[in-house]
Each structure stands twice: as C-alpha cells, then as structure tokens.
Amino acid sequence: MEENLREKLLKAFEGKLTKTIAMYLETCSRCGICTTSCHVFNSMPRPEYSPAARAEVVRRLYKKYFKLQGKFWPSLGEAKPLDDTALDDLDRAAYSCTGCRRCMTFCPFGIDTQQIMSIAKLILVAAHAEPEILSMLADVSISKGESIDLIKQGFIDGLERLEGEVVEKWKIDAEKIPIPTEVQEADILYVALAGAHSIIPSAAIFNAACENWTLSFFEAVNFGAFVGDPGKTRLIMDRIINEANRLNVKEVCICECGTAFRVLKQMSGKQSFKISSITEVHARYIREKRIKLEKNRFKGIITYHDPCQIARNAGIMDEPRYIIKHLTDNFTDLSKKPEENWCCGGGGGLVAMGQDSHDFRMKSSKVKADQVKATHASILVTACENCHSQLSDLNKYYKMGVEVKFLSSMVADSLI
Amino acid sequence: MDTLNYIILVPMVYFSFAVFVAGVLYRIAAILKKPSITIPLNVYPQKKPAWLHALADTFLMPAVFKAKPVMWFFLIVFHASIFLLIIGHIELIHSFSIFQIIEHDIFLGRGFVGLTLFISLLYFLFRRFSSNARNLSVPEDYFLLILLLLTIILGSELDWARTWFGYQEMTVDGYQTYLKSMLLFKPDISDVTYSGHTFMLVFHVFFANLFILFFPFSKMMHAIFTIPLNKIRRG
Amino acid sequence: MSNEIKADKTLDLKGLPCPMPVVKISKGIKEVEVGQVVEAVTTDPGSLTDFPAWARTNGHEIIDTVQGDKEITFYIKRIV
Numbered sequence: 001m002e003e004n005l006r007e008k009l010l011k012a013f014e015g016k017l018t019k020t021i022a023m024y025l026e027t028c029s030r031c032g033i034c035t036t037s038c039h040v041f042n043s044m045p046r047p048e049y050s051p052a053a054r055a056e057v058v059r060r061l062y063k064k065y066f067k068l069q070g071k072f073w074p075s076l077g078e079a080k081p082l083d084d085t086a087l088d089d090l091d092r093a094a095y096s097c098t099g100c101r102r103c104m105t106f107c108p109f110g111i112d113t114q115q116i117m118s119i120a121k122l123i124l125v126a127a128h129a130e131p132e133i134l135s136m137l138a139d140v141s142i143s144k145g146e147s148i149d150l151i152k153q154g155f156i157d158g159l160e161r162l163e164g165e166v167v168e169k170w171k172i173d174a175e176k177i178p179i180p181t182e183v184q185e186a187d188i189l190y191v192a193l194a195g196a197h198s199i200i201p202s203a204a205i206f207n208a209a210c211e212n213w214t215l216s217f218f219e220a221v222n223f224g225a226f227v228g229d230p231g232k233t234r235l236i237m238d239r240i241i242n243e244a245n246r247l248n249v250k251e252v253c254i255c256e257c258g259t260a261f262r263v264l265k266q267m268s269g270k271q272s273f274k275i276s277s278i279t280e281v282h283a284r285y286i287r288e289k290r291i292k293l294e295k296n297r298f299k300g301i302i303t304y305h306d307p308c309q310i311a312r313n314a315g316i317m318d319e320p321r322y323i324i325k326h327l328t329d330n331f332t333d334l335s336k337k338p339e340e341n342w343c344c345g346g347g348g349g350l351v352a353m354g355q356d357s358h359d360f361r362m363k364s365s366k367v368k369a370d371q372v373k374a375t376h377a378s379i380l381v382t383a384c385e386n387c388h389s390q391l392s393d394l395n396k397y398y399k400m401g402v403e404v405k406f407l408s409s410m411v412a413d414s415l416i
Numbered sequence: 417m418d419t420l421n422y423i424i425l426v427p428m429v430y431f432s433f434a435v436f437v438a439g440v441l442y443r444i445a446a447i448l449k450k451p452s453i454t455i456p457l458n459v460y461p462q463k464k465p466a467w468l469h470a471l472a473d474t475f476l477m478p479a480v481f482k483a484k485p486v487m488w489f490f491l492i493v494f495h496a497s498i499f500l501l502i503i504g505h506i507e508l509i510h511s512f513s514i515f516q517i518i519e520h521d522i523f524l525g526r527g528f529v530g531l532t533l534f535i536s537l538l539y540f541l542f543r544r545f546s547s548n549a550r551n552l553s554v555p556e557d558y559f560l561l562i563l564l565l566l567t568i569i570l571g572s573e574l575d576w577a578r579t580w581f582g583y584q585e586m587t588v589d590g591y592q593t594y595l596k597s598m599l600l601f602k603p604d605i606s607d608v609t610y611s612g613h614t615f616m617l618v619f620h621v622f623f624a625n626l627f628i629l630f631f632p633f634s635k636m637m638h639a640i641f642t643i644p645l646n647k648i649r650r651g
Numbered sequence: 652m653s654n655e656i657k658a659d660k661t662l663d664l665k666g667l668p669c670p671m672p673v674v675k676i677s678k679g680i681k682e683v684e685v686g687q688v689v690e691a692v693t694t695d696p697g698s699l700t701d702f703p704a705w706a707r708t709n710g711h712e713i714i715d716t717v718q719g720d721k722e723i724t725f726y727i728k729r730i731v
Contacts, residue, residue: 018453020648023641026443030552030635033483047551056552069556069633078554105459106479108491109642110649112457136677136709137670144704151700157718158696193669194697219697221669257669266455315460339460354674389668 012126034103043366051103054093094120098347100308121228134227145239169204183214201412209290220260226349258309258384283319300378307384346390369398432625439632458651466650494536530572570620585611658690
C-alpha cells in the first residue's frame, strides 16, 4: 500500500474517533461474552465471527496508530499495520456483521460493534474497496435527488397505474386522488420504497384513516448508511428532509424499512416535523379508531420478527404487537424479550448485495431459521423490507414452511 | 541487594504512581478532547432512571449473569475483593476509624480476600485457554493476568504468614511506618527490610509497580470507561 | 417506437423487493456488448425515477420507456 493512501485512510479513521468510539476502542477486555450473542457465530462457530474478534480487527489498527502501547510494544496487543491484508480483514469483519447490535446488549461495557464496524466500512470506502454495488446504489439515490424535477412526471404517471389496486383495497370518493403527491401542508409525508408493494397497502390505509397525506418522490432506504459513507448518508437523508420542509408537512412517516427509519429518526437532528415509522402510525390509527380491522382474517399461528433497526435500536416494540393483537388471537413471540430476538441475517447491506452474499446470508442465519421453526407459525410477519427479503430467502433455503408477510399488507387486507 | 530493595520500594514506587496518575489523567483528557458523537447510541427498551440502570449494569453485570453465570460469579467475587483490597491497603497507611464500622484486624478479610482473588484470577487465566476465549486473547490479556497473579500471590503470602501461621515479623505497624513515610516523601524502609520475608514484599511491590505503570496504556482503562459507556447504552 | 427496438437481452424485474431492480439491471447491462440493448420489465413505480438516475450515474442511455397497464418496460442501451 502506498504511503499517501495509508495516510488518507488513517485520516478517515481519525475522523471517526469521537469520545464514544474512542472509549469503545479502549475498553474491550476480550472477555468473549459477546461471542455467543452473535447469530453469525451461533450459526457458524468460527473465531472470526465473534463480535469482539471483528472489533479487534479495527482495534489492532487503533493500537498501532493511535495508542502508545502499540507504538512501544506492538506485539503485546497484536497491533497491526494498515496494509492490503488489513483491508481484506476489515472487509471480512464489516461485511460479516449485520449491525444488529444484539452483542451490545450482552457486553458488560456496552460496546457498540456496529459503530466500530462503521470505522472499517469508512476505511474501505476511502480505499475504494467497498462493495461496489452499495456505492452504486447510494450514487443513484443522490443523483435522483439532484435530477428529481426531470423525472418526477414519469413517477406521477407510474403511480396512476396503481390507483386501481389502491381503491380495490379501500374505496374512496371519486374526486379524491388515491395516491396524492406534492400536497402542501399535508399532515403526513409518506416515504416509501420503489416497489408497488410498499405503496399500495399503505395508501389504502391512509385513505381508510382519512389522512391528509402525500407520497414522497424518494425511496426511504439509505444506501449511504449501508456502505458506511457519512457524506452520502447525509445527502440521501437531506433529499427527504428538504422535501418535507418544502411541503411544510407535520410528520414524516417512513415505510417498512429499518435502516431508513433509524437513520432519519436518529441522525436528522432537530426538525420542524415529527418522524414516525409506519408501524407507529398504524397503531395510532387503531388506537384512535380511525381504522377498524377484521380479526382472524388470517388463519394459523402468526409470529412477528422484530427488525433490529426498528426494535432494539429504535424502540418500536409494543406497537407491532398492539396491531397484531387486532389481527389475530393466535400470536406467538419469537423470543421471550423482543430485544433479544435474533437478527434476520440480512442487515448492514448484505441483502442489497443480492446473490453475492446469498451463501453467507443463508449459512449465517441458521439460528434465525431454527427460531422461526420452533414457533410452528404459519405466518411470519415483519415490518422491514430488508428483513422480509432475507426471511423469504431463509424460508426457501431452510424450508421453514411459513408465509412471510409485511405487517402493513396484513393491516390493509384486514381493513373493514 | 539493599540497593535493589531500595530502588523497588522507593523510587520505582514514586515513578510508577506518577506515571499511573499522569497516564490515567492524560488518557481521560485525550478522550474528552475528542468531538462528541451526535447520534443516540442507546438500545431499547429504555428504562428510567437511565443512570441507575447504567450503574446496575456496571456493578451487577446482569447481562453476564444471564449469559455466563459461572463467569459472573467470579467477576463479582474478583471485583468485590479488589475493592476490599484497596481498603486493606489504605489501612496499611493509617488506621482510619471509618473502615472499622465492621470491626476487623488489619489486613481485613483474615487472608480470604487474597485467596478469593487468587482463585478468581486462576479461573480468568484458565478460561483464556478454552477455545473461544483463546482465539480472542492477545498477549496483553495473559500479561496482565500473570502480573496480577504474581502480585496477589506474594501479597497474600505476607498476609497469610501473619494471619494463619503466626509469623511475627513484618507487622502492620511496619507497613504503616513505611507507607506513611512514603506519603510524606521521607522514605523509611527499615521496618520492612529486616526480615526473611522482605524478598516477598519487594517482589510484591515490584509486580504491583509494573501493573500500575502499565495500567493507563492497557485495557485496564475499562475501570474508568465502563460507567460512561453503560450510560450511553442506557440513553 | 418500442416495436422497432430490438432487445438483445430481456430482464424480468416484476415485483422484486428493494433494491433488486437496480441491482439486477446493473448486473444485466454488463452481460451485453456496448451498443446492445437490454429490455427490463418492472411493476414498480419507483423504477421510473430509479432507472433514469441509475442510467445517468452509470453512463447508460434509456432509449425508451413504455408504460403499459400493469408493467413498465425500459429499453436501455449499454454505452460504456
């Protein structure tokens, strides 16, 4: 590795060294309690899949370049230089971690492996060694923000084709628009994903609740966060913030996408609008009796997968269960405590890497499949696109025999 | 020999303490100088008051109890013993009445503090050889454990000799004279260097010196950072 | 116009979850020669903004977009 590249990478590293992250790097005692808390390790017990081992890949570089111990006595803490081998190690560590933060709940010190892996990801970005597909997706999102005026008419035309399906789920007055866009002063700006499945059910529910809503031109998901590029994360997030401010909406509602929700909720800072997940909004509609659901329309045992970024990492645990209570009498939880639920195994950009990560995603999530099978559920419901894709893949791979569904689509199909 | 005893018991102790205090303060200052992170890093569900839960997480380690009860037992025993040991050493400087709320002989614990520490250290050391922990371990982990083990076994033997075997030399008064003189910067080691057990004290102090010298530059800093990190996790 | 375009490869991207349509088209375009055309069929309204943005950032050309009743068909020419 050339010296000036190394300097550039170390500068990127240094930029990540906040108070908290520096303490995370200083504190680990390598007790190994986190090891068995990781779904990857539990499914494939290899030493490098212990969260502490992943963090140690970054920590070795930290010792070497930012710590006295590594300068005077590198072998003591196995401090390692930043070279091409180190980049390979960083890649293996960062992209075998889904950022679910389950290990953090078991760590006696509360060390956040996701934050440490964000250093690894940033170094890979600076070295242009990140997964190409994730950067490409982030660039597409940013480009969309820059050229939205050119392409939004096409999107509006495209939405018209969905109107029939929206009205099929919930009839509205003929003069009303089933999927409104560009509504100034709307109460809710709904940020969906590209797919029709993320727009149609939600639109029907908004209409059923007589909501004054408007659909965003942008997709909610933030690929900048997956690839660990703070600059791109910000640009992608700002598209939505700017749109919300331009329309002067009261609330931004994020579709069933864990990353999108956590990034916007926790990284956007103070805004004039409220940020909610679609699950919170649906629970609110039920509580306020703005929508009514037919119970037990879906037969069989129903279980719910808590998306890590929405539940453990953003606190939405009671709302989905409240909604499901109105959908079925036959609910069973996957784990005793929602915060201890196993990750689906598809987070951190792994699902977006598609076929490239398929083998690892399947093998590293055996514990998830076992957990689902143990419930004998016939419907596995979740509230995150990423989890849904991964769980559907697992369903095929491990023959789990469940139907994987979105919570919003179950709500839409049960509207009365 | 006398010179070596003197170097270890006087200048090296001063030097190690100076490095320890300056090093710890420097490391804390270095962290405080860094920018703050702007995003919340807590996990849910949140429990109030967060600071109380953070303290409970720090000192009672409920997550460890759930995951590895045996290890939890030794961790609690070890850290509680360290706490008692610190009190014991303060009493070797001067007999404070506040510590005598529960009446005891100095050194407190009748030799059992050292024994429990020794056993828990053996546990920590041997578990490093089991596969999962071995793969994670770096030389620093063994180095610190062995250093502590040596310090504690030698210190304990001094204690056991008096408490369990009625050894009459190297008394509490002797230690108090030595440590008080150190504190007043008028070092007097005569009361602790006349006996056949002096070599144990010298080695005990030597390894302890190495340990505190190394403290600020090692994972021992977890002693300082665990509370703030647990608070961050609790929100 | 679309009748005149001869596609060298057809991709069925109907009903795929996020972000698979863009992932698959960027893989698919690499499987044809420069100058050849890929026909991509989707059902997602989001692809109407995603695909132009993707083509722009990756230097390809969308030569036609046909919106049918249910489906949207893109004709994309590999430029680089």
